[in-house]
Structure formats: structure tokens, C-alpha cells
Amino acid sequence: MKIKGIARDTLNFILEVSKFMAPQEFAGLLQEKNGIITEVLLLPGTESSNTNAVLKLYMMPNIKAVGSVHSHPSLNRSPSQADLRLFSKTGNYHIIVGRPYDTQSWTCYDRGGKVIELPVLDVEFEGYGDF
Secondary structure, eight states: OOOOEEEHHHHHHHHHHHHHHTTSOOEEEEEEETTEEEEEEOOTTOEEOSSOEEOOGGGOOSOOOSEEEEEOSSSOOOOOHHHHHHHTTSOSEEEEEOTTOSTTSEEEEOTTSOEEOOOEEOOOOTTTTOO
């Protein structure tokens, strides 16, 4: 599936959770709707520490992820060997967020660790606000 971009609200959620979790790492899986990344799936049993976050992929429900997201508690947003192993198992779009967890401190990679562009899109979420 070709991804058009990530919803601005989804990116803001990722940045806020990453900042809140610091110095521990945050991790989740990315899901899309109509070619736009709109959700972050948090898996039960995910372990976070100051050096890594371990996703329990066996806890993933029967759904498809288009990629992953996790934070680094530093300025370094380059993927580690462990990151690249995760990338190879969970789709084609992988976001790493680093300090200071703002709109300029994230990078998207493909499953091989090459930087790719992921546009931030202003989208309306259906069904929200109609309570």
C-alpha cells in the first residue's frame, strides 16, 4: 500500500507521548486508513527503558501494520541494528522521534533504514466530535 502521509494529529500524539515517556522509549505500530497513517497501536506487554523499547509482536491482533514508531531519548534518530530488525517485520514506514520531541525532531525510514519523505497532512477524522 502506498502511503500518502501521516495525519498531523497522529504525529502530534506521537510527539507528545514520546516527550511524556522520556527518558524511557515509547513504541507502537502504525496503521492507516485510505493511505494516511492515522493510528498508533499500543501493544500489551511492551517494555520500555532508557535504552530501548521491546514490542511483543506476538501480542499483535489480527490486523496489518504499515510500520512502527518509537522514540530515542537522545538527539540521535538513526536506526540501530535492533531497529532495522524490527523494521523488517512490521511494514514499510518507520518513524523514530528524538529530543526535543517537536515537529522537526522525527525521521521516517523504509524497512531497510533509508530515509523517506512522509508528508504531514491536515485531515478530518470521521466520527470524532459527534458525541
